[in-house]
Amino acid sequence: MTHRRAVFGPEHDEFRALVREFLAREVAPHHARWEEEGLIDPAVYRAAAVQGVLAFAVPQEYGGLGIDDFRYNAVVAEELARGRFSGPALSLLNDVLAPYLLRLTSGEQRQRWLSGFASGDLTFAIAMTEPGTGSDLAGIRTSAHRDGDEWVINGQKTFISNGILSDVVxxxxxxxxxxxxxxxSLIAVERDTPGFERGRKLEKLGLRAQDTAELFFADCLVPAGNLLGTEGHGFYHLMENLPTERLSIAVSAMAGARATFTDALEYTKTRRAFGRPIGSFQANRFTLAEMATELDVAQVYVDQCLAWAVEGTLTAVDAAKAKWWATELHKSVVDRCLQLHGGYGYMLEYQVAKDYQDVRVSTIYGGTTEIMKELIGRDLGV
Known part of the structure; x- marks a missing residue:
């Protein structure tokens, strides 16, 4: 799409080539094995850090590149989605975790964590969801009370991405x-903290290379200095970061949908039935035309949100619109592309079948479609 030239500059194109080469070299040869094992090799984070693909927003004094431009985040998200590399949690780390570590940490915490984050030696996770609490963050029950120089945490978290490999949660x-x-409040719990245990590595329908875990806290003793940001402001810290997190999901959804569509378009040109390519039948041609149009139209809005994020004017409502629309479109595109493949689309040796498995969660995580519509509706005053 030619209009995207207004969103990305030459420096982003150069970075995209670097990211694409990194993924081809360090991720593509191993991703099938990681999917079988349900876990990636954490060495990929150190390789990503060396290449500048991880933690590029971290100031140079801590080993990062000091690049505060969400278009770089978008490039990583798009290239991961284009390659269907769901295992490495690079977007989780760059788009979700980095803002907390950069905006809320004290000087001492920065010394402790930022250099390790920038080098890929420390990896992080964020634990919000609980067995009885999903999109309703106000229903969180995991508790922490102050006891002298420590916080005592009790509770349980589930569906935590990077939950197994993370060094700090x-x-x-x-x-x-x-x-x-x-x-x-937000409290950082480090690996091997007394009272902190990881439960099952959860078996999922899709995104199988990405580890997702249960976490348990039983009288977990954490130093008082591990409080992140301001006590009592944890909910507001989350709300500050959710717009870019949801935009990141939308960016990935658009790139993933485009990749599936591109494969299906090529398939309809080469697969023949009744003596001609199946794409030449009007029903299929119209289906392809509809998807091409929907993708182009949605991309314009997501790119506008990206421009707003760079300007610092992206709102929660803007992001909610992008998130629900792009993920629902992604799901719809994959479903229609699988149908175009016929019986072969149901075979896991075809990428579209794996896309079908992976896409289903996108309308759930980061806030369900229904919650996004609720946010938008409230903004309308209804």
């Missing part, structure tokens, strides 16, 4: 049970 806790939205 940012845990959303209720630190004041009577303060409503002002009763939540």
């Amino acid at each position: 940012l845990v959303v806790c209720r630190t004041d049970p009577d303060a409503g939205h002002q009763g939540f």
Whole structure:
């Protein structure tokens, strides 16, 4: 799409070539094995750091590149989606975790964590979801109370991406049970902390190379200095970061949908039935035309949101619109592309079948489609 030239400059094109080469060299040869094992090799994060694909927003004094431009984040997200590389949690780290580490850490915490993050030696996760609490973050029950120089955490988290490999987990806790939205805080729990245990590596329908885990906290003793940001402001810290997190999901959805569509278009040109390519039948040609149009139209809005993110004007409602629309479109495109493949689309040796497995969660994580519509509806005053 030629209009995308207005979004990305030559420096982003150069970075895209670098990311694409890195993924081809360090990820593509291993990804099938990682999917079988349900876990990636964490050495890929160190390789990504060396290449400048990880933690590029970290200041140079801590080993990063000091690049604060969300278009670089978008390039990584798009290239991961284009290659269907769901295992490495690069977008989780760059788009979700990095803002917390950069905006909320104290000087001492930066010394402790940022250099390891920038080198790929320390990897992180954020723990929000609980067995009884998904999109309703206000229902979080994991508790933390202060006991001298320590926080004592009790509770359980589930569906935590990077939960097995993470060295540091940012845990959303209720630190004041009577303060409503002002009763939540973010506390960093480091590997091997007493009272912190990882549960099952969860078996999922798709995204099988990405580890997702249960986490348990039983009288987990954490130093008081591991509080991230301001006590009681955890809910607001989450709200500040959710727009770019949701935009990242939308960016990935558009790139993933485009990749599946491109494969299906080529398939319809080469697969023959009744003596001619199946794409030449009007029903299939119209289906392809509809998808091509929908993808182009949606891309314009997602790119506009990307421009707003770079300007610092992206709102929660803007991001909610992009997130639900792009992920629902992604799901719809994959479904129609599988149909175009006929019986072969149901075979896992065809990429479209794996795309079908992987896409289903996109309308759930980062806030369900229904929650996105609720946010938009409230903004409309209804």
